[in-house]
Amino acid sequence: KRKKHRNFPMVPRVVFGTGSFDQLGEILMPKRINSEAPVIFLVDDVFEGAPLSTRIPAIFNDQIIFISSEEEPKTEQVDALVQKIKLDFDALPSGIVGIGGGTLLDLAKAVAIMLTNKGSASDYQGWDLVQKPAIYHVGIPTISGTGAEVSRTTVLLGPERKLGINSDFTPFDQVVLDPDLTQGVPKEQWFYTGMDCFIHCIESLNGTFLNAFSESYGEKALDLCKQVYLSDIEESDSRDKLMMASWHGGMSIAYSQVGVAHAMSYGLSYVLGVRHGIGNCLVFQYLEEFYPDGVAVFKEIIQKHQIVLPKGICSQLTDAQFEVMIKVALSLEPLWENAIGTDWKTAITAEKLKNIYQKI
Ligand code: NAD
Ligand code: ZN
Numbered sequence: 001k002r003k004k005h006r007n008f009p010m011v012p013r014v015v016f017g018t019g020s021f022d023q024l025g026e027i028l029m030p031k032r033i034n035s036e037a038p039v040i041f042l043v044d045d046v047f048e049g050a051p052l053s054t055r056i057p058a059i060f061n062d063q064i065i066f067i068s069s070e071e072e073p074k075t076e077q078v079d080a081l082v083q084k085i086k087l088d089f090d091a092l093p094s095g096i097v098g099i100g101g102g103t104l105l106d107l108a109k110a111v112a113i114m115l116t117n118k119g120s121a122s123d124y125q126g127w128d129l130v131q132k133p134a135i136y137h138v139g140i141p142t143i144s145g146t147g148a149e150v151s152r153t154t155v156l157l158g159p160e161r162k163l164g165i166n167s168d169f170t171p172f173d174q175v176v177l178d179p180d181l182t183q184g185v186p187k188e189q190w191f192y193t194g195m196d197c198f199i200h201c202i203e204s205l206n207g208t209f210l211n212a213f214s215e216s217y218g219e220k221a222l223d224l225c226k227q228v229y230l231s232d233i234e235e236s237d238s239r240d241k242l243m244m245a246s247w248h249g250g251m252s253i254a255y256s257q258v259g260v261a262h263a264m265s266y267g268l269s270y271v272l273g274v275r276h277g278i279g280n281c282l283v284f285q286y287l288e289e290f291y292p293d294g295v296a297v298f299k300e301i302i303q304k305h306q307i308v309l310p311k312g313i314c315s316q317l318t319d320a321q322f323e324v325m326i327k328v329a330l331s332l333e334p335l336w337e338n339a340i341g342t343d344w345k346t347a348i349t350a351e352k353l354k355n356i357y358q359k360i
Pocket of ligand 1: 044045046069070072073100101102103104106142143144145146147148149151152153154155181182183184185186189192193196276277
């Protein structure tokens with residue numbers, strides 16, 4: 001019998017180019033159900049009072065909600081936003097637009113899903129649990145790397161775990177890629193979020209799930225990352241390229257999976273609240289055993305940009321905390337299966353993970 005292949009949804013519409021943000025008004029117009037059904041803009045609060053906020057095409061009773069990305073998105077935060085929107089308006093919104101990094105993009109996807117599906121966002125963390133199509137949702141990244149703009153997941157911190165809502169209804173209906181929006185990103189953040197993309201490529205290209213589909217996107221993304229982080233290209237060129245690296249990196253893991261760094265980073269994030277990009281880097285530097293070439297390039301990049309990674313993150317942890325961290329990491333079975341193979345449980349032990357965590 002033939003293997004059944006997965007049938008993935010993709011983002012159906014995307015616009016790329018400097019200044020394309022200003023087309024948002026005309027993009028939204030035909031999607032407006034009526035003047036009562038607003039478009040809700042969820043915007044990173046780093047843009048509150050910034051020129052970008054005055055360019056948001058809000059009309060009728062549209063609402064702009066500024067949200068801090070200080071902490072990664074939580075299921076209860078999604079539930080509260082959905083409830084607020086339902087209370088504030090009689091009609092369901094015409095659309096949700098997320099403007100920001102992975103945090104705001106994930107919030108926008110989750111809110112769009114939860115406006116049409118009942119219960120709490122935490123009920124849908126996992127694979128293919130969403131029953132009804134989300135409302136129209138648009139993603140506009142302002143920092144490049146996570147691939148959240150193309151992915152089929154929205155990663156949320158829930159009461160029991162950090163896990164994505166992976167579903168056919170999760171991907172955006174429209175993405176606007178305007179590289180100029182990434183202009184103000186601080187250097188450290190540019191590094192951490194960009195390395196998320198780099199690590200996506202390494203984990204995908206070195207995984208057992210790899211096929212020609214994933215490989216073609218992963219190789220392109222890796223090549224773009226190397227141009228951005230290791231050669232001296234012009235700034236605007238670099239912004240364009242990192243935005244496309246993020247896109248391709250996201251496409252690459254769609255058909256494969258991430259691996260060891262992500263599994264262990266989820267543990268760090270769950271117990272200590274360490275954010276995704278930095279958590280991946282903290283783990284990845286110690287993964288020579290799994291990704292020797294990738295770690296060597298990573299160290300070259302750190303050197304070139306004189307990045308100093310924080311140390312001693314796990315030094316104060318109790319045994320109980322280590323246990324939770326390890327449990328969260330090991331629960332991400334598909335990631336381990338991709339990284340190591342179906343017999344991963346013989347190679348990966350709690351002891352081994354603890355040794356790595358202790359170095360961080
Ligand atoms: P982020 O959204 O958390 O933002 C990081 C920082 O950059 C914030 O302080 C933000 O205010 C700032 N920032 C963003 N754009 C800026 C700009 N143009 N100018 C100045 N500052 C700016 O960062 P991220 O790394 O993009 O996203 C991390 C999140 O993405 C995590 O929650 C992670 O779980 C999620 N993620 C999701 C997927 C997915 O497929 N859905 C994949 C990877 C990561
Ligand atoms: Zn990632």
